[in-house]
Amino acid sequence: MKYDIVIGLEVHVQLKTRTKIFCGCDTAFGAEPNTFVCPVCLGFPGVLPVLNHRVIEYAVKAGLALNCEIASLSRFSRKNYFYPDLPKAYQVSQYDEPLAVNGFIDLTNGKRIGITRAHLEEDAGKLIHSNERISLVDYNRTGIPLLEIVSEPDISTPQEAYDYLTNLKAIIEYTGVSDCNMEEGSLRCDANISIKPNGAVMLGTKAEIKNMNSFRAVERALTHEIQRQIKLVDQGGKVVQETRLWDEKKQTTSSMRLKEEAHDYRYFPEPDLMPVRISQEYVQNIKETIPELPQARMKRFVSQYNLPEYDVQILIADKDLADFYEETVRLFNSPKMVSNWIITEMLCLLGEERIGIRECQVTPDYLSQMLQMIETGIISGKIGKDVLAEIFRNGMSPEQIVKEKGLIQITDTNELESVINKILQENPRVVEQYREGKKQALGFFVGQVMRLTSGKAQPEIVNEILKKQLE
Numbered sequence: 001m002k003y004d005i006v007i008g009l010e011v012h013v014q015l016k017t018r019t020k021i022f023c024g025c026d027t028a029f030g031a032e033p034n035t036f037v038c039p040v041c042l043g044f045p046g047v048l049p050v051l052n053h054r055v056i057e058y059a060v061k062a063g064l065a066l067n068c069e070i071a072s073l074s075r076f077s078r079k080n081y082f083y084p085d086l087p088k089a090y091q092v093s094q095y096d097e098p099l100a101v102n103g104f105i106d107l108t109n110g111k112r113i114g115i116t117r118a119h120l121e122e123d124a125g126k127l128i129h130s131n132e133r134i135s136l137v138d139y140n141r142t143g144i145p146l147l148e149i150v151s152e153p154d155i156s157t158p159q160e161a162y163d164y165l166t167n168l169k170a171i172i173e174y175t176g177v178s179d180c181n182m183e184e185g186s187l188r189c190d191a192n193i194s195i196k197p198n199g200a201v202m203l204g205t206k207a208e209i210k211n212m213n214s215f216r217a218v219e220r221a222l223t224h225e226i227q228r229q230i231k232l233v234d235q236g237g238k239v240v241q242e243t244r245l246w247d248e249k250k251q252t253t254s255s256m257r258l259k260e261e262a263h264d265y266r267y268f269p270e271p272d273l274m275p276v277r278i279s280q281e282y283v284q285n286i287k288e289t290i291p292e293l294p295q296a297r298m299k300r301f302v303s304q305y306n307l308p309e310y311d312v313q314i315l316i317a318d319k320d321l322a323d324f325y326e327e328t329v330r331l332f333n334s335p336k337m338v339s340n341w342i343i344t345e346m347l348c349l350l351g352e353e354r355i356g357i358r359e360c361q362v363t364p365d366y367l368s369q370m371l372q373m374i375e376t377g378i379i380s381g382k383i384g385k386d387v388l389a390e391i392f393r394n395g396m397s398p399e400q401i402v403k404e405k406g407l408i409q410i411t412d413t414n415e416l417e418s419v420i421n422k423i424l425q426e427n428p429r430v431v432e433q434y435r436e437g438k439k440q441a442l443g444f445f446v447g448q449v450m451r452l453t454s455g456k457a458q459p460e461i462v463n464e465i466l467k468k469q470l471e
Contacts (some may be wrong), residue, residue, distance in 0.1 A: 001230065003195040003258055005226055007155035008204055011168060013178045014186040015058045015146045021051030021122050021145035029184045033138035041143035043088030043114060050274050055145040056276060057119060058177035060286050062147055063100030063118050065175045065293055070283050075098045076270040084239045085125030085137050093121035095267045107163045114152030121146050158222040165215045165304050166190060170294045173319045182213060189218055195229045205239040207255055221246040253468065297322060305335035312342055320357045324364055331368035341371065345385060349392045363394035370398040382455045407456060416457055420465050423448045442466060
């Protein structure tokens with residue numbers, strides 16, 4: 001490729017406080033429109049904002065986890081622009097004196113992506129377009145505390161953007177300052193992208209992409225936008241600095257509006273809020289509350305549980321999943337077996353229902369009990385999959401499911417010999433093929449035994465009897 005790709009990401013993380021950033025309104029998701037509002041977040045004349053101290057605590061905690069320097073002095077400003085879901089016609093944000101600066105995230109490929117800043121601001125409301133002529137406004141989100149995390153333009157490919165976002169989300173979730181639920185708007189991402197000739201120092205004109213509802217959507221949108229900009233420049237055109245919307249159905253971007261510059265917002269210090277002063281003692285106290293973060297946990301999982309990095313990357317990407325894994329291993333000390341069942345079976349069930357590990361009815365206790373049944377030969381691995389699915393559906397214990405459905409493995413040699421003799425008598429041609437050297441025919445007989453016993457035959461005993469009978 002004759003162009004260098006330059007990508008920077010702006011991620012808005014909703015901080016998990018009970019109340020909004022400058023008033024006492026609830027931040028809960030899903031309430032009736034315009035019910036969690038008050039004169040402060042609606043911007044009534046004469047009202048005064050009061051800073052939520054928990055917002056500062058969470059922002060400092062996130063900043064430290066992202067390897068940022070915490071400013072001893074930061075300040076809020078007014079960012080002026082008119083939009084229907086911004087009742088004050090300005091947004092209270094941090095401009096030239098942000099809370100955290102100069103951080104970084106290390107990708108799995110070893111590349112370090114710089115973080116320019118992480119600053120606090122309030123969210124706007126939400127527009128609901130009921131048809132082409134009518135738009136409704138829900139102000140419940142107005143005043144929700146956001147931490148905007150701005151990366152350096154160090155990202156060179158859509159895959160690196162995906163990796164950066166995955167790592168960022170995991171780090172924030174581990175700190176506990178946000179649930180990072182994209183479906184509820186707790187984490188949103190805008191991407192800035194430009195191209196320039198290989199080796200050129202000056203950056204190209206950037207376009208901003210909005211309206212991406214998943215990390216894979218970000219990756220797809222960036223891939224499309226790279227192709228669009230290259231084609232445009234190759235044909236003699238110029239990239240315009242603008243905001244573009246991603247259409248997931250059409251897999252294309254389209255122009256929304258020309259991109260504003262900082263001076264267009266007419267920033268000035270917020271006169272109703274004092275500057276925020278943060279002591280080193282305060283920062284140190286918060287640093288001591290930061291739990292084990294994803295990279296440290298990854299190293300520990302590899303060394304402590306002797307797991308391959310592939311397994312560990314999947315497990316630690318979700319803190320709840322990693323916690324579930326560790327609790328299960330504590331109850332059933334077979335780290336690789338537990339990992340295999342979580343990655344291949346549990347994640348499949350969770351994906352089908354589109355729920356998280358906390359929301360499902362399989363507990364570490366139930367999973368460990370089921371794995372113990374497999375290890376001791378009470379049930380087979382195949383039956384185990386059915387038992388796990390049943391636990392997932394109704395929350396019954398594995399012992400109860402196995403008992404009620406009669407799923408205990410058949411280990412009685414006489415009973416299995418009777419089934420096997422019947423199968424051999426019905427398939428003389430396959431018996432002959434096996435004896436002529438076609439050893440894979442053994443798999444056919446094992447499959448038939450499992451079919452007739454509804455998967456309850458003990459595989460090792462079946463194989464032993466078959467080989468004895470056939471040879």
